[in-house]
Every structure is written in structure tokens, then in C-alpha cells.
Amino acid sequence: METCSHKHSQLQQLTYKNTAFYAVVFTVAFGIVEAIFGLWSGSLALLSDAGHMGADALALLLAAFASWIGRRPTTSKHTYGFGRTEAIASWLSSMLLLVVVIGISIEAIERFRIPHTVASKPVIIVAIIGLVINTITAWILNKGEKNLNTRAALFHVFSDLLGSIAVLISGTIIYFTNWTLIDPILSIFICVLIIIGTINLLRESLRILMEGTPTNIDCNKVELTIKSVSGIQTIHDLHIWTLTSGMPLLTAHVVIEDICLLQKIIDDLRTVIQKEFGITHTTIQVETMNQTSPCIDCNNL
Numbered sequence: 001m002e003t004c005s006h007k008h009s010q011l012q013q014l015t016y017k018n019t020a021f022y023a024v025v026f027t028v029a030f031g032i033v034e035a036i037f038g039l040w041s042g043s044l045a046l047l048s049d050a051g052h053m054g055a056d057a058l059a060l061l062l063a064a065f066a067s068w069i070g071r072r073p074t075t076s077k078h079t080y081g082f083g084r085t086e087a088i089a090s091w092l093s094s095m096l097l098l099v100v101v102i103g104i105s106i107e108a109i110e111r112f113r114i115p116h117t118v119a120s121k122p123v124i125i126v127a128i129i130g131l132v133i134n135t136i137t138a139w140i141l142n143k144g145e146k147n148l149n150t151r152a153a154l155f156h157v158f159s160d161l162l163g164s165i166a167v168l169i170s171g172t173i174i175y176f177t178n179w180t181l182i183d184p185i186l187s188i189f190i191c192v193l194i195i196i197g198t199i200n201l202l203r204e205s206l207r208i209l210m211e212g213t214p215t216n217i218d219c220n221k222v223e224l225t226i227k228s229v230s231g232i233q234t235i236h237d238l239h240i241w242t243l244t245s246g247m248p249l250l251t252a253h254v255v256i257e258d259i260c261l262l263q264k265i266i267d268d269l270r271t272v273i274q275k276e277f278g279i280t281h282t283t284i285q286v287e288t289m290n291q292t293s294p295c296i297d298c299n300n301l
């Protein structure tokens with residue numbers, strides 16, 4: 001049974017690696033096409049989408065690299081393992097996308113002052129190809145394994161779809177009316193899309209890196225639940241944080257009345273915390289009312 005499930009997960013990993021690989025290849029190839037045609041046609045909307053695609057491809061590569069490192073076993077030098085690389089990769093990706101946004105915005109402001117001419121036909125053609133490729137990429141990613149990074153990548157590809165539509169609209173409007181201001185306007189729209197797609201990724205990765213409480217866990221509720229376990233007088237120094245997405249950890253000090261009930265209290269605590277909040281790794285320090293030296297943490301936290 002053990003061997004069977006092991007083989008199965010290996011196969012899944014292999015499939016995911018392949019789909020992520022194709023997603024990167026598609027995104028990079030099309031980003032380059034967009035960049036070339038963007039420069040040639042003078043369309044900032046196309047260049048914006050190219051920058052977006054480039055940053056996305058890097059994000060996918062970073063995510064794959066992070067998940068590869070993250071699977072390494074814990075060592076005596078890294079007792080928490082390497083799962084955190086996922087959050088670091090997410091943070092890097094979101095910063096990268098914000099750099100792209102700043103670059104596009106500066107160029108868009110410049111084009112509001114001095115309108116550039118745009119060759120509309122190649123813009124329309126590339127935008128249509130982009131729509132097709134983004135649809136395929138979204139479909140591929142949607143089939144793969146879902147974690148913080150791949151979910152974010154999928155969300156990005158959906159916003160790329162909207163980006164391609166924006167490029168198509170800008171090309172069409174310039175083709176029929178020659179109103180080139182639509183180009184920087186829709187480039188700013190693409191920036192907004194990138195920001196919307198990035199802000200959650202940035203917030204979530206920062207929360208993990210800052211040891212924030214998991215969004216689905218209410219610290220006060222945890223405190224009340226722990227206090228409600230019979231035999232516990234008070235609780236202090238409660239910490240809940242996320243090691244890597246989907247892996248919450250908890251530490252707390254509890255003051256108990258009867259030291260003889262120690263093992264039962266610890267068992268009850270572990271069970272209730274796991275059942276109510278899904279936290280499987282808890283570390284509890286037990287204290288009694290009449291211990292000789294007071295707990296320093298009681299005053300500090």
C-alpha cells in the first residue's frame with residue numbers, strides 16, 4: 001500500500017512539473033512575440049502585456065524552484081525544513097510584478113504628454129494570438145496541483161486574458177478612429193489588472209514571512225477554546241503562525257491546577273486544537289501556580 005501511494009504521488013509530481021514547464025514555455029514565447037511586436041508597432045499596451053507575461057513566467061519558474069527546494073527534508077541546520085521558500089518566491093514574484101507596473105506607468109504618463117503613433121493591425125493580430133495562448137495556459141494550470149504559487153499563477157493568467165482583451169480593444173479603436181490616447185489609457189488598465197492580481201499574493205506571502213496569524217484562525221477563539229479545557233487556569237504567550245501555506249503551528253504557555261492531570265490536559269489540548277482549528281503541530285509549556293521562578297514571558301507578551 002505504501003509503495004503504491006508513493007508511486008502515485010511521484011507520478012502526480014511529474015505531471016505537475018510537465019504542465020508548469022509548458023506554462024512557462026508558452027508564457028515566455030508569447031511574451032517575447034509581444035515585446036517584439038510592441039516595439040515594432042509602438043503599442044505600449046502590447047509592451048505592458050509583454051512585461052506582464054515576462055514577470056509571470058519568472059513567477060512560475062520561481063514557484064517551481066521553490067517547490068523543488070521546499071520538498072527537501074529537514075536538517076539539523078534547518079529544523080523547520082525548507083517550506084518557507086514558497087512564501088519567499090511568492091513575495092519576490094509580487095515585487096517583480098510591481099516593478100513592471102511602475103515601468104509601464106512611467107511610460108504611459110510620458111505618452112499622455114506626447115502621443116505616439118501606433119500600427120494597429122499587428123496589435124490586433126498579436127492580441128488574438130494572446131487570447132488563444134492565455135486560454136490554453138489557464139486550462140493547463142487549472143488541471144495541475146493547487147498551492148499558494150500555482151493558484152496565484154492561475155489567477156494571473158486569467159488577468160492576462162483580460163489584458164489581451166484590452167490590447168485587442170486598443171488596437172481596434174486605433175484602427176478605426178486613430179485615437180492613440182487609448183493606448184496609454186488601456187496600459188494603465190493593464191497595470192490595474194496586474195496590481196489586483198498581485199496584491200493578495202503580496203499580502204499572503206508577507207503574512208507568512210511576518211509570522212502572522214493564519215487568516216482562517218481567530219486567535220481570541222483559540223485562547224477561549226484552550227481556557228475551556230478542564231484543568232487549565234490561565235493561558236499566556238500564545239503564538240499561532242504559518243510555516244508554509246497549509247501548515248499552521250501553535251505554541252502556548254498554560255497554567256494548570258493539578259500537575260497529576262498533566263498528561264490528560266496535554267492530550268485534551270492537542271485534540272481540541274487539532275479538531276477545532278486544524279493545527280496539528282502544537283507546543284505547550286505547562287506551568288503551575290506555585291512554581292519557584294515566575295515565567296518571564298508572562299510579563300513580556
Ligand SMILES: [Zn+2]
Nearest residue numbers: 056156157160
Ligand atoms: Zn499575469
Ligand SMILES: [Zn+2]
Nearest residue numbers: 280281282283
Ligand atoms: Zn513537535
Ligand SMILES: [Zn+2]
Nearest residue numbers: 253295297298
Ligand atoms: Zn509562561
